[in-house]
Amino acid sequence: MSDNLTLRGKTFYLKRRVPARFADVEPRPVIWHSLKTDSRAIALSKVERVWAGYLDGWEARLAGRDGDAEARFRAARDLAARQGYAFLSADSVANLELIDLLRRVEATQAPSNDVQPEVAEALLGGVEEPGLMxxxxxxxxxxxxxxxxxxxxxxxxxxxxxxxxxxxxxxxxxxxxxxxxxxxxxxxxxxxxxxxxxxxxxxxxxxxxxxxxxxxxxxxxxxxxxxxGQAAPPHPYAGISIRDRHAKPTRKREVPVDLIKEKWLAPGALDGMNDEARDILLISIETGCRQSEIMDLPARAFKLDAPIPHLMVANEEGDESADDRREIKNMHSERQVPLVGLALAAAKRHPEGFPRYRHKRSYSAGVNKFLRENGLLPAGVTIGGVRHTWESRLKAAQVPMDDRGEIMGHSVKEVRGREVYGDEMALQMRRDVVARIALPVPDHLA
The missing domain is CATH 1.10.150 (DNA polymerase; domain 1)
Structure with a gap:
């Protein structure tokens, strides 16, 4: 932008030709704008910001002239702000003190004393709020x-x-x-x-x-x-809620670990379940992952050839040929999940993931139904309780609370109640922790 600096006397000015596309909303062919300094360095620090302000203002005027209802409203709001005023409806403008109204009228005039229609609409409330239903x-x-x-x-x-x-x-x-x-x-x-x-x-x-x-x-x-961009938006739902003073806190019941070891892992117990459903369940037993964190993973998230085999739970962007996009529950859920024992054996049987259940909602209901019909699930317990069982197993192994939170994809900051310093838990350390509580792998599931 240094080529657009001109020194007049002892003051630097921005001098730049107006782009042709803005000719309809800017009558001046060339902009002369005082930068109010005799220092070239200070002028250089100002000039880009000043020019960007002109461009934004012209874009807003074009939108105010050519845009749809919402674009015109946003443009009017932006133009008013650039003139140093809050956007007001026509009724509100009409109720202003006379001196304030006159200031707005004067501000609608261009240097040539012609009224600028888009600025007039912005300052005098000539644009209605959008009519979105x-x-x-x-x-x-x-x-x-x-x-x-x-x-x-x-x-x-x-x-x-x-x-x-x-x-x-x-x-x-x-x-x-x-x-x-x-x-x-x-x-x-x-x-x-x-x-x-x-x-x-x-x-x-x-x-x-x-x-x-x-x-x-x-x-x-x-x-x-x-x-x-409304400066003081309304909040009509502030305080709107319904409370039930008789409601009892709910907590998902965990699946008893003895039931898992003695019944679920018994020979033939899961034979009636399709192989994808069975192995999703086995991975959840030995990782504590949410069901969706396993069944929705694309093939690239299975790091089975890594020195420490693991799953990579993260936001997935996908590609043009497949719906492999996936958003994880929250930022704390992004993590490396080490695979040991039952989970590693199950993942090796499905290195491409679980296409039968990916991005579908049939897994949970189907597996719960199978386990209930075969006497493998207590009343009031669902397979979602496996994640709760996992934390209880970590707790029984005396794994610290914040380490449990990090392994399970919870916010360690909330667990600790303070800021978190240092690096996140390394994959090797994660693997060592989960290996301590790994269940024996029966031959029929190896």
Missing amino acids: LSGLVAHTEDIASHDNRFKSAQQMRLWRNPRIRAVRNLIEAIGEDRRVVDVTAAEALQHRRLWQDRLKSGKLKVASANKDFHYIAGMLRRFYDDL
Whole structure:
């Protein structure tokens, strides 16, 4: 940008020709902008930022002139901010003190004293807030959240989308009509809550379902207003929840380790189960992984030829030819999972992973049904309890709590209650810990 610096007297100026594409929104062919310094070094540090401000302003004017309703609203908001004003609706502008109104009117004028239409709309409230309807909120949110969701598989996207669709449907039912998103206020949120309070009287639904509804709507509204860049966005769902003072804390029951050793690993006990389901179960027994962390893994996550065989649990980007994308539960879940004993033997039988169950939801129900029908699962216990059994085994081996958390993919910071220093646990150390509690591998499962 040094070629665009010009010294006038003792002051440096930015001098640059306006790009042709902005001719319709910028009447000046050349910009002269004082950088208010006689120091070339300081001028150089300012010039790029100043020019970027001009470009952003012209882009906003183009959007305000040519964009759709939302683009025009964002452009108006941005233009107002660049002029040093908050965007206000026309009604709010009309209620300003006279001196404040006159300042806004004067700010709409270009150096030539001509009124700039896009700036006038921005400062005088000439652009209406976008008319997105509730029925379009989920699709709109999905578009806004596309970067956040970039690792989700098609199945994970369905699981992300469906509860939000239900929440919007319930809100529309509660207020009796589809309505503009910007018209959703605390009154509509209260109607939404009353709908759920009436439903809960039957005793067939759970309070948690209602609170999830409120959570999803609040989250979508937060993204909607954040995307608009509204300085003081409304929070209509603030304080909206339902509490059940009689609700008891729930905790998933673990599968007794003696049952696993004496019955599950007995010869012929799992013969009626297909080989993929059986080996997913065996890997979960000896790694404590969540079921999805095993069955959704692509082939590249199986590091069986490494000096220490392991699974790599991480966000997967996938490729153009296959739906191998997968988002892990949270950032703490990313980890190397050492394979020993039963888990190593099972993984070697499936070096390409488990295509029968990848990105599907049939595994858990099918395996639970098989184990129950064959007397291999106590009442009230599910195979999800294997992960809880794993932690109990680690605890019995006197593995420290924060090490257990790191091995299982939990937040060590939350476990310790303070900042975490040092490197994460090395794969060798992980392997040594899990090898201490490994179950004997029966010949029929080796």
